[in-house]
Amino acid sequence: MEFSIKSGSPEKQRSACVVVGVFEPRKLTVPGEILNKASNQYISDLLRRGDLEGKSGTTLLLHNVPGTLCDRILLVGLGKxxxxxEKEFRTAIATTIRTLNEIGAFDxxxxxTELAVKKCDLPWRIRQTVLIAAETLYRFDHYKSKKDEVRRPxxxxxxxxESRTDLAAAEKALEEGQAIVLGMNLCKDLGNLPGNVCTPGYLAEQALELAKTYPLKAEILEREDMEKLGMGSLLSVARGSHQPPKFIILRHDGGKNTAKPVVLVGKGITFDTGGISLKPGAEMDEMKYDMCGxxxxxxxxKAIAQMGLKLNVVGIIPTTENMPGGNATRPGDIVTSMSGQTIEILNTDAEGRLILCDALTYAERFEPACVIDIATLTGACVIALGHVASGLLANDDTLARDLLNAGQNAYDRAWQLxxxxxxxxxxxxxxxxxxxIGGRAAGTITAASFLARFTKKFHWAxxxxxxxxxKSGEKKGATGRPVPLLTHFLMARARSRGE
Incomplete structure (x- = not known):
């Protein structure tokens, strides 16, 4: 998709389609009024006849509207x-993109994007439009022999x-939005790949490929390296798998040499059977998504490297499969973590925290400004928050607040427990x-409480x-979250520090 920013009167736009909004009941937005005036009230006459009320999610396509230079005008209902x-704006953009793609409008x-959205500025509207356009058009059909092709996408x-004075801010927001889309699409592609393709080794290859494409530094630790470091907790998860575990370190040195980095730690269980504590068979195929962190x-x-963000960031990914087998860890086994703390493994399906705790200990060597781990950790979080908000827990209130604000700005929201x-x-x-494990009660909180024991030396979330x-069901697939939240957090941090 090619994007551009433009300031100009809508009736003078030479394009396949100009999109304007209509509020309930039948109230045109300012660009719509301009087009209506140029067409000698042609559009308002149609609205008066009841062709479009303005209800959210509805559309009306007009051809050969007099007084305009475009081929068609698409009216999009905005609601009251x-x-x-924010939600109504996003719905309007998604409806617009979906309709344009269906009607064969090449451009x-x-x-x-000129509409006022409460508490949301122009850069927000531009970024969100880019993200929603990419989300609406995203398809993962790599393994289909016959792809569903759009005739004229x-x-x-x-x-x-509205004004030429807005162009600079809009252009910057456009670049940021496109960078976030690149990151989200990579996240979604990796999540959607089957477990027989997206192995720990494959994730390591992707990190090395990013380091070739962007000014990033990649390092891959093998099983022997982890053994020397004493990562007994992480390695206990990998024992049942034939796929060798990997420990990925990816560095973005965009800030000052003396600046402490932000460390991101992502759970990389490329397939989670539950191990000896075997999961039920229903929907187990979705456990390929256990590496979405x-x-x-x-x-x-990838997003911050594309932006050239002036901030030091380190990405750490402990990755392995969690499989049953003759050599797999048993419930009741006791292992020693890299920190020296011992862990009684009562349930081998609570494996994410076992690989993350060693990664959090490893993060200490970077003397981080803060550490954020991201994990598909507990089913209890789904029960608590559903599929709308990510769960957030932290040992530092300022860090938690910054992440909550970033999630709100990105419309990739979290809720603190x-x-x-x-x-x-x-x-x-x-x-x-x-x-x-700590039993059924407060499962999300006790999982985070476990991780908290390995984060005493830094601010952590x-x-x-x-x-x-x-998402499950008919629209099954990775969402790319929380790439927007994390990227907005890092962007805000870079701005606040003037790096």
Whole structure:
């Protein structure tokens, strides 16, 4: 998709289609009024006849409108003007892109980016339009012998701004949006790949490929390296798999040499059977998505590298399969983590925390400004928050607030849960320093409480994306979340530090 920014009167746009909005009941937006005046009230006459009321998600395509230079005008319903907020704006853009792609409009000019959205500025509208366009048109059909091809797919989109003074800010937002799309698409592609393709070795190859394409530095630790480092917790998960585990380090040195980096840690279980604590068979195919934390780290690193973000960021990905087998870890086994703390493994399906805890200990060597881990960690998070918000827990309130704000700005939202010391009681073990599960109650919180034991030396936040990393059912597939949240967080951090 080719994007451009333009300021100009809508009736003078020479494109296959100009898109304008209509609020309920039958109220044209300012660009729509301009087109209506140029057409000698042609559009308002149609609206008065009841052809379009303005209900959200509805459209009306007009051909050969007098007084205009475009081939067609697409009217898009926006709902009630007083209720027009982020969700309604996103719905209008998605409806627009879907309709344009279906009608064979090779190029189009969207005036919806000029609309006022409460608490959202022009850069937000531009970024969101780019992200929603990419999301609407995204397809993963790599393995289909016959692909569903659109006859004349949408190729070029011009985003309208009210004034020429807005062009610079809009152009910058456009570049940011396109960079985030690159990261999200990588995240989605990796998540959607089958487990027999997207192995730990494949993830390592992707990191090395990113380092060849962008000014990133990649390092891959093998099993022997992990053994020397004492990563007994991580390696206990890998014991049942024939696929060798990998430990990926990817560095973006965009900030000052003396600046401490932000460290992102992504859970990379490329397939999760549950191990000896075997999962039920229903929907187990979706456990290929258990590496979406890792995919989001790779996607975020690609996005910030594309932007040339002036910030030091380190991505860490512990990756392995979790498989049953004669050599697999058993419930009741006790392992020693890299930190020296011992863990009684009561359930081998609580494996994400076992690989993350060693990665969090490894992160100490970077003397980080803060550490954020991202993981499809608990089914309990899906029960608590559904598929709308990611779970957020942190040992630092400022870091949590910054992440919540970034999620709100990106419309990739999170919700904070408590991380009180009281929950640590559930992790007590009579035989080791801790158990790897704390029972059914507060499962998301006790999982984070487990990780908190390995984060005493830095500011840390945990994002549980079990409910947001992918969709099930008819629209099954990876979502690319939380790449937007993480990217907005890093962008804001770079701005605040003036790096």
């Amino acid at each position: 003007e007083k209720e027009f907020r 189009a000019t969207i005036t919806l 949408l190729r070029k989109l011009t985003l309208a701004v 890792a995919a989001s780290v790779l996607g975020t690193m 408590p991380l009180w010391e009281d929950y640590q009681e559930q992790l007590k073990s009579p035989f080791a320093d801790m158990a790897n 945990h994002l549980d994306i079990a409910g947001t990393a992918w």
